[in-house]
Amino acid sequence: MRQASRALLAVAALLVVAVPTLAQGQPDVSIGIVKETAEKFDVLVGTLDVLSGGMPAVDAATAIERTVARDLEYSGLFRVGMLESQAETDSLRFTYAIRGSVEGPVRDADQTGEVVPTTISLDLVTYPGGQLLLNKRYRPLPEQMRITAHHFANQVVEILTGEPGIAMTRIVFSRGSGDRRDLWVVDYDGENLMRLTSNRTLNLCPDWKPDGTEVAFTSYHRGMQGLYSLDTATGEVRQIIAQEGLNLGASWHPDGRELLISLSRAGDPEIYRVSADGDIVRRLTAMRSIEISPSWSPSGRELVFTSDMTGTPQLYVLDDVGSARRRLTWEGRYNDSAEWSPSGEQIVYATREGNLTQLVLIRATGEARKLLTDRRWRNCEDPSWAPDGRHVVFASDRTGTFKLYVMDVLEGGVRQLTFGDEPDITPAWSPR
Amino acid sequence: MKGYGRTPRTMMSLLLLVGTITWIMLVAGCGGGETEVETDPTATGGETEPAVETVPEPIEPEEPMEGAGMGDRDVPDYSTMEPVEYGVEDVFFAFDEYDLDESAMATLARNARILKEHDDVVILVEGHCDERGTVQYNLALGEKRAKAVRDYLISLGVPSNRLRFTSYGESRPFAMGSNERAWAQNRRAHFARP
Numbered sequence: 001m002r003q004a005s006r007a008l009l010a011v012a013a014l015l016v017v018a019v020p021t022l023a024q025g026q027p028d029v030s031i032g033i034v035k036e037t038a039e040k041f042d043v044l045v046g047t048l049d050v051l052s053g054g055m056p057a058v059d060a061a062t063a064i065e066r067t068v069a070r071d072l073e074y075s076g077l078f079r080v081g082m083l084e085s086q087a088e089t090d091s092l093r094f095t096y097a098i099r100g101s102v103e104g105p106v107r108d109a110d111q112t113g114e115v116v117p118t119t120i121s122l123d124l125v126t127y128p129g130g131q132l133l134l135n136k137r138y139r140p141l142p143e144q145m146r147i148t149a150h151h152f153a154n155q156v157v158e159i160l161t162g163e164p165g166i167a168m169t170r171i172v173f174s175r176g177s178g179d180r181r182d183l184w185v186v187d188y189d190g191e192n193l194m195r196l197t198s199n200r201t202l203n204l205c206p207d208w209k210p211d212g213t214e215v216a217f218t219s220y221h222r223g224m225q226g227l228y229s230l231d232t233a234t235g236e237v238r239q240i241i242a243q244e245g246l247n248l249g250a251s252w253h254p255d256g257r258e259l260l261i262s263l264s265r266a267g268d269p270e271i272y273r274v275s276a277d278g279d280i281v282r283r284l285t286a287m288r289s290i291e292i293s294p295s296w297s298p299s300g301r302e303l304v305f306t307s308d309m310t311g312t313p314q315l316y317v318l319d320d321v322g323s324a325r326r327r328l329t330w331e332g333r334y335n336d337s338a339e340w341s342p343s344g345e346q347i348v349y350a351t352r353e354g355n356l357t358q359l360v361l362i363r364a365t366g367e368a369r370k371l372l373t374d375r376r377w378r379n380c381e382d383p384s385w386a387p388d389g390r391h392v393v394f395a396s397d398r399t400g401t402f403k404l405y406v407m408d409v410l411e412g413g414v415r416q417l418t419f420g421d422e423p424d425i426t427p428a429w430s431p432r
Numbered sequence: 433m434k435g436y437g438r439t440p441r442t443m444m445s446l447l448l449l450v451g452t453i454t455w456i457m458l459v460a461g462c463g464g465g466e467t468e469v470e471t472d473p474t475a476t477g478g479e480t481e482p483a484v485e486t487v488p489e490p491i492e493p494e495e496p497m498e499g500a501g502m503g504d505r506d507v508p509d510y511s512t513m514e515p516v517e518y519g520v521e522d523v524f525f526a527f528d529e530y531d532l533d534e535s536a537m538a539t540l541a542r543n544a545r546i547l548k549e550h551d552d553v554v555i556l557v558e559g560h561c562d563e564r565g566t567v568q569y570n571l572a573l574g575e576k577r578a579k580a581v582r583d584y585l586i587s588l589g590v591p592s593n594r595l596r597f598t599s600y601g602e603s604r605p606f607a608m609g610s611n612e613r614a615w616a617q618n619r620r621a622h623f624a625r626p
Contacts, residue, residue: 224596337567
């Protein structure tokens with residue numbers, strides 16, 4: 001009986017893992033514009049040995065296998081096979097395998113209410129050779145199985161690529177419509193959806209502080225805009241700055257001590273550097289036009305922003321004292337929402353094509369402009385980079401309602417991140 | 433006033449105003465209906481015990497009358513009303529524009545006259561956009577619209593300290609739908625009680 005349940009669970013796990021692969025094959029979901037095929041690692045996620053602990057340990061093992069497999073798949077770096085899937089397994093020539101064991105009770109056997117951790121051992125080995133590349137031992141509580149798997153998946157990615165994975169990142173965004181949009185946060189894989197604000201007004205355009213401890217966002221108090229910061233550990237909200245007019249589009253400096261923001265206190269919206277406490281450090285633009293949507297480069301020495309000084313919104317680059325301005329975009333009559341990639345080499349932004357908004361990737365030098373989406377996606381807005389510099393989260397109303405999607409900009413695959421009837425907009429991907 | 437110079441847009445805002453007034457009257461009517469419905473069953477429901485309960489109920493309809501009497505004058509208290517209720521109309525804009533056209537200026541001239549008659553009210557000028565374009569640019573565009581309206585009202589003699597402004601961008605559409613008719617109604621400056 002235990003074997004049968006185990007097999008069933010394994011099938012369930014396979015179905016979940018298969019979802020992104022299937023989604024990429026559907027013509028209406030795949031982008032089709034970006035088509036580079038990157039080298040991938042072929043990894044076999046084996047069935048963990050359950051040494052003791054009964055069904056709860058079997059469940060834990062399955063949760064870990066499934067989560068590790070999904071994390072590796074979502075990284076874009078792997079072709080993942082699982083042991084039970086003979087067809088898929090046969091089609092891949094594995095170079096690596098993940099194996100391990102689960103030991104001990106997941107819950108206290110005496111039912112005293114005390115929760116006893118399980119011992120989990122996970123290995124990354126070469127395949128078929130079996131040379132050990134990574135061994136990790138964890139003692140998680142029952143509710144920590146997913147985070148254990150995420151941690152191990154990140155380690156696997158780091159061993160093989162030199163850069164840690166993004167399996168423990170989150171996305172903060174604005175959900176709602178009309179008078180009320182709240183900030184919500186969700187794990188990068190769509191799990192752990194949580195509401196962060198409930199103040200009966202609009203809460204928009206969040207941005208993570210680089211250490212992940214705060215989220216700056218625009219909100220309204222008695223109809224007037226202000227920039228606020230939410231402590232991600234306690235949920236406490238403090239005001240950063242609230243000047244007359246716009247207090248919009250916060251972008252944290254990589255050092256976490258300053259933000260870029262658009263303020264219209266001088267008449268028109270202009271770009272300012274403000275301290276984390278809201279003191280104005282420096283005004284960077286001074287024009288009789290709209291200057292908005294600033295985003296720091298990863299070096300913190302340059303920024304990209306939007307200006308309609310020529311009559312149409314276009315992207316420009318400035319240095320950190322407001323000089324050395326250069327125009328970045330020459331195509332399209334409406335470009336906005338730029339975000340500089342973590343590597344510093346690329347910028348993703350939104351452009352208007354007809355009545356629709358689409359995503360574009362461009363080199364920071366202004367070359368190699370490439371559309372990432374087309375009209376099958378209706379409107380695509382507010383792209384935000386994952387820390388791996390490969391994935392971008394954005395809002396699209398392809399289903400009729402704005403929901404969040406994650407795109408692999410290297411290969412073009414897309415998966416839906418959020419579901420439900422309420423519009424989700426202005427996502428921001430957390431640091432690692 | 434001038435019946436011929438009105439553009440369809442002005443007509444539309446007039447219709448909106450008439451619609452709002454009708455709605456207010458309907459709500460008022462419903463309120464009256466409800467109290468009647470409520471008092472009827474209690475009156476017929478019983479004669480001994482419910483007699484006590486019927487006492488507090490008639491107090492509710494009296495409350496608005498007390499409120500109206502508080503002003504001690506013939507005119508209603510505008511500071512507690514939405515500006516549309518005393519005739520301040522929305523102003524509409526062309527696609528991607530924040531300049532005021534003739535129709536908008538005519539509407540604002542009427543709005544200014546009303547606002548100058550009631551020198552105790554402070555109003556919030558809200559800038560709105562249609563759904564096309566990006567969240568941030570629309571917030572900036574909405575603010576440009578709100579400011580253009582505020583500045584024009586100031587030039588017509590409305591004191592600046594009675595005019596606040598904000599932008600909601602594309603977040604609060606008046607009309608739903610992805611067509612020019614809905615978009616035209618959403619590219620507006622609306623006047624609200626702050």
